[in-house]
Amino acid sequence: MLELIVISTLNGVLFGMLLFLLSSGLTVIFSMMGVLNFAHASFYMLGAFFGFQLTKWIGFWPALVLAPLLVGAIGMAVERYGLRNTHKHGHVAELLLTFGLAFAIEEIVSMIWGKSPVDYRVPALLDFPAFTIFSTNYPAYKLFMLAVSIVIFIALLIVLKRTRVGLIVQAALTHPHMVGHLGHNVGRVFMAVFGVGSALAGLAGVIAGPALVTQSDMAAALGPILFVVIVFGGLGSLPGAFIASLVIGLVQTFAVALDGSLASAFGPLDPSAGPSVLTDIWNVTIAQVAPIVPYLLLVIILIVRPMGLMGTRES
Amino acid sequence: MMRKLTLAIAVIAPMLGQAASAEDTIKIGYIDPLSGGGASVGEGGLKTFQYLAEEMNAKGGILGKKIEIVGLDNKTNPQESLVQAQKAIDSGVRFITQGNGSSVAAALSDFVTKNNTRNPGKEVLYFNYAAVDPSLTNDKCSYWHFRWDAGSDIKMEALTNYMKDTPSIKKVYLINQDYSFGQSVRTDARKMLGAKRPDIQIVGDELHPLLKVTDFSPYIAKIKASGADSVVTGNWGQDIALLLKAAADAGLKVNWYTYYAGGAGGPTAIKQTGLDHQVFQITEGFANSGNQAAMDFEKAFRAKVGISLWYPRAVNEMRMFKAAAEKANSVDPVKVAAALEDLKFEVLDGGQGLMRKDDHQFFQPIYISSFGKLAANEPFDEENTGWGWHMVSKVDTAQAMVSTTCKMARP
Numbered sequence: 010m011l012e013l014i015v016i017s018t019l020n021g022v023l024f025g026m027l028l029f030l031l032s033s034g035l036t037v038i039f040s041m042m043g044v045l046n047f048a049h050a051s052f053y054m055l056g057a058f059f060g061f062q063l064t065k066w067i068g069f070w071p072a073l074v075l076a077p078l079l080v081g082a083i084g085m086a087v088e089r090y091g092l093r094n095t096h097k098h099g100h101v102a103e104l105l106l107t108f109g110l111a112f113a114i115e116e117i118v119s120m121i122w123g124k125s126p127v128d129y130r131v132p133a134l135l136d137f138p139a140f141t142i143f144s145t146n147y148p149a150y151k152l153f154m155l156a157v158s159i160v161i162f163i164a165l166l167i168v169l170k171r172t173r174v175g176l177i178v179q180a181a182l183t184h185p186h187m188v189g190h191l192g193h194n195v196g197r198v199f200m201a202v203f204g205v206g207s208a209l210a211g212l213a214g215v216i217a218g219p220a221l222v223t224q225s226d227m228a229a230a231l232g233p234i235l236f237v238v239i240v241f242g243g244l245g246s247l248p249g250a251f252i253a254s255l256v257i258g259l260v261q262t263f264a265v266a267l268d269g270s271l272a273s274a275f276g277p278l279d280p281s282a283g284p285s286v287l288t289d290i291w292n293v294t295i296a297q298v299a300p301i302v303p304y305l306l307l308v309i310i311l312i313v314r315p316m317g318l319m320g321t322r323e324s
Numbered sequence: 325m326m327r328k329l330t331l332a333i334a335v336i337a338p339m340l341g342q343a344a345s346a347e348d349t350i351k352i353g354y355i356d357p358l359s360g361g362g363a364s365v366g367e368g369g370l371k372t373f374q375y376l377a378e379e380m381n382a383k384g385g386i387l388g389k390k391i392e393i394v395g396l397d398n399k400t401n402p403q404e405s406l407v408q409a410q411k412a413i414d415s416g417v418r419f420i421t422q423g424n425g426s427s428v429a430a431a432l433s434d435f436v437t438k439n440n441t442r443n444p445g446k447e448v449l450y451f452n453y454a455a456v457d458p459s460l461t462n463d464k465c466s467y468w469h470f471r472w473d474a475g476s477d478i479k480m481e482a483l484t485n486y487m488k489d490t491p492s493i494k495k496v497y498l499i500n501q502d503y504s505f506g507q508s509v510r511t512d513a514r515k516m517l518g519a520k521r522p523d524i525q526i527v528g529d530e531l532h533p534l535l536k537v538t539d540f541s542p543y544i545a546k547i548k549a550s551g552a553d554s555v556v557t558g559n560w561g562q563d564i565a566l567l568l569k570a571a572a573d574a575g576l577k578v579n580w581y582t583y584y585a586g587g588a589g590g591p592t593a594i595k596q597t598g599l600d601h602q603v604f605q606i607t608e609g610f611a612n613s614g615n616q617a618a619m620d621f622e623k624a625f626r627a628k629v630g631i632s633l634w635y636p637r638a639v640n641e642m643r644m645f646k647a648a649a650e651k652a653n654s655v656d657p658v659k660v661a662a663a664l665e666d667l668k669f670e671v672l673d674g675g676q677g678l679m680r681k682d683d684h685q686f687f688q689p690i691y692i693s694s695f696g697k698l699a700a701n702e703p704f705d706e707e708n709t710g711w712g713w714h715m716v717s718k719v720d721t722a723q724a725m726v727s728t729t730c731k732m733a734r735p
Binding site: 010012013016017020024119124125126138141143144145146147148151220221222224225226227230262265266268294296297300 | 358359360361363364366367397502528530531532533536538539541542543545546548549562566573574575576
C-alpha cells in the first residue's frame with residue numbers, strides 16, 4: 010500500500026507540474042488581456058511536434074531550447090498581428106480568433122506530420138531507471154521532467170515577485186492604463202507575456218512529448234483539463250493555478266489507484282433484481298470514473314466558490 | 325471556341341473514363357481509425373488490405389474485375405463510422421470491412437442490416453476482420469455480417485486452457501478497455517478461470533477508458549501493489565503499446581496473457597523489459613508458424629509494406645471473398661453472402677477453416693505464441709528487436725468451435 014501511495018504521489022506531482030507549465034501561461038494571459046486563449050493547448054502540441062522534428066535534425070538538447078523559442082515567437086506573432094487587431098472589436102472577436110486558431114493548428118499539424126502518433130523517443134542519455142523504490146523503477150526521464158518544471162516554476166516566481174519586469178507585469182495585470190501613463194509600452198508587455206506564456210506551453214510539449222504520446226489530437230485531449238485547472242485555481246491567479254495543477258494531478262492519479270465503489274461501500278445489490286442501469290452505477294469503481302473527477306471538481310468549485318480557490322473576482 | 329472545347333473534353337474525358345472503369349472495379353470500403361489512438365493499427369490494416377488487393381489485381385482480380393480499397397477514417401467512433409459507411413455506399417461501395425472496436429462493429433452491423441432491408445437490390449456486405457465481441461455472432465448476429473477473427477470467448481477458452489496447465493500462476497490481474505469488448509474479456513476470464521483453476525486469485529479487475537490514456541504508470545503502480553504474477557488483457561492499439569511501455573519503464577516483471585501484444589509498439593516495449601518468453605498472445609497465425617506458404621507470404625509482405633503481418637485473417641477474408649465470388653460466379657453481395665455460408669477454406673497458416681452458416685463466424689486453427697529469443701528455424705523477428713514469436717500451443721479448428729445462440733433472420 011505504501012508503495013502505491015509513494016509511486017502515485019510521484020506520478021501525480023509530475024502530472025500536476027506539467028499542467029502548471031501550461032496553466033501558468035494561460036492564467037497570466039487571461040488576467041492581462043481578459044481573453045481565454047483557446048489555442049493554448051495547441052501551442053503545447055506545437056511544442057511537442059517541433060521538439061520531435063528538431064530532435065531528428067539537431068538532437069534533443071538543442072531542441073529543448075529552440076522549440077519553445079519558436080513556439081514563443083509564433084505566440085508573439087499571434088498577439089501582435091491577430092489579437093491586437095481584433096481587440097477593438099471586443100472579447101468575443103478575440104475569443105473566436107483563438108478558437109479558430111486551435112482548429113487551424115490541429116489541421117496544419119496533421120497535414121505536416123500525419124494523424125497517427127510520431128516516434129518521439131526519450132533521449133538515450135536519460136533512458137535508464139533513476140532509482141528503485143520498493144522494487145519499482147522510476148524512469149530518469151520523468152525525474153528530468155519534474156526538475157525542469159520545478160526550475161521553471163521557481164524562475165517564474167522570482168521574475169514576477171523580485172524583479173522590475175515582474176513589477177510592471179503585475180501592475181499591467183490590474184491597472185493597464187496607469188502603467189501606460191507612467192511611460193511603459195503596455196502593448197509590448199502584452200506581447201511579451203503572450204510570447205512567454207506560449208513558450209512555456211511549448212516547453213511542456215517538448216518534455217511531455219516523449220513520455221506521453223505525440224499526435225495531432227493531443228491538444229484536444231489536454232485542453233479541457235487546462236480550463237478546469239485555471240477556473241479551479243481562480244482565473245488570473247498564479248498561486249491558484251499552481252495549487253490547482255497539483256490537486257488535479259494528484260486527484261487524477263489517486264483516483265486510478267482506488268478501487269472503491271458503491272457496492273464495496275454498501276454491499277452488492279439484491280441479485281434477484283437482475284442487471285439494470287442501477288447495478289451498473291452501483292458497481293462502477295472510482296478508478297473507472299477517474300477521467301471525469303476533475304470536471305466534477307470544477308462543477309463543485311463553481312457552486313461553492315465561483316471565483317475559484319485563490320481568485321479575487323467573480324468569473 | 326476551340327480552346328473551350330478542348331478544356332471541356334479535358335475535364336469530361338477522365339470522368340467518362342472513370343464511369344467506364346467503375347463497372348470493372350469492386351470497391352471495398354475500409355472503415356477504421358486513421359487518426360487518434362487507434363491509428364497505428366488502423367493504418368497497418370489499410371496497408372495490409374491494399375497489399376492484398378494489389379496482389380489479387382496482379383493475378384487478374386476477382387472474375388476479371390479489379391479490387392480497390394477505399395480508406396475511410398472513423399476515429400474509432402461508432403457515429404462517425406455510420407457517416408463514413410453512408411458516404412461509401414453513396415459512392416458505389418457494396419462491401420465494407422472493419423475491425424477495430426466492437427462498439428463500431430455493432431453499430432455497423434445494425435446499419436448494414438437496416439440498409440439492406442430498406443434498399444433491396446442494393447445490398448451491402450460487412451466483413452469483420454477483428455472485432456471480437458461474442459455478441460456479434462450471438463444475440464446481435466446478422467445475416468449480412470461475416471467475422472474472420474475468432475470471437476473473444478473462443479480466444480479466452482484457449483488462453484485459459486493453457487493457463488490451467490501452468491501451475492506457477494497464482495494471482496491474476498485483469499486490465500481491459502471500458503467498452504463491450506473489454507467487458508466481455510473480463511467476464512469470460514473471470515468465469516473460465518473460476519471454473520478451470522478455482523485456486524487462482526483475481527487480485528485486480530480494471531477497466532480504463534478506451535484509447536484515451538496516454539500514461540499507464542498509475543495503473544502499473546496498482547498492478548505492482550496487488551502482487552499479481554500474471555496479467556490478462558484484451559487491450560489493442562495504443563492501449564497495449566503504452567501499457568507495456570509503462571510496465572517496461574517501471575520494471576514490472578509479470579507474465580502477460582494478451583490478445584494483441586504483437587501490434588505496433590508492443591514488441592519494442594517487451595524487449596525493453598527483458599521479458600523473455602513471458603508475454604503470450606493468441607492469434608489465428610503468426611510469422612514463425614512454420615507453414616511454408618505463410619512464411620513466403622510474410623517475407624514478401626514485409627519487404628513491400630515494411631510492417632509485420634498482424635492480420636493473417638485479412639488474407640483469409642480477401643481470399644475467401646474471391647473464392648465465394650467465383651463459386652457464385654457473381655460479385656453481387658446477395659450471391660456472395662449465400663456462397664460464403666458453410667464455405668470451407670484452407671487458411672494462410674495451414675489447416676481447414678469453416679464459415680459457419682448458423683452465425684457467420686469463421687472457425688480456424690488458433691495459436692498461442694510467446695515473445696522472446698528466436699530458435700534457429702524461426703526467421704522472423706519483430707520491430708528489429710531480434711526477438712520474435714514462438715509457438716507454444718495450437719488449437720485445431722474442431723477444438724476451437726463454440727456454440728451460438730444466434731437466431732439468424734434470413735432474407
